[in-house]
Amino acid sequence: MAELPGNIHEKIGDLRIERGFTKRQASEDLGIPSSQLTMYANNKG
Numbered sequence: 001m002a003e004l005p006g007n008i009h010e011k012i013g014d015l016r017i018e019r020g021f022t023k024r025q026a027s028e029d030l031g032i033p034s035s036q037l038t039m040y041a042n043n044k045g
Helices: 009-018 021-028 032-042
Strands: none
Touching: 009 032, 021 032
16 A cells, blocks of 8 residues: 555545545444544544
């Protein structure tokens, strides 16, 4: 996998989209609430 530019918050969203996951799918796979995933992606977590 190629190195993605940006910070961890940008990478979360980029990887989720690159792999075709919805926020719900990604949060379920990670075992966290979707609200928490959103907070991480928005740099608030």
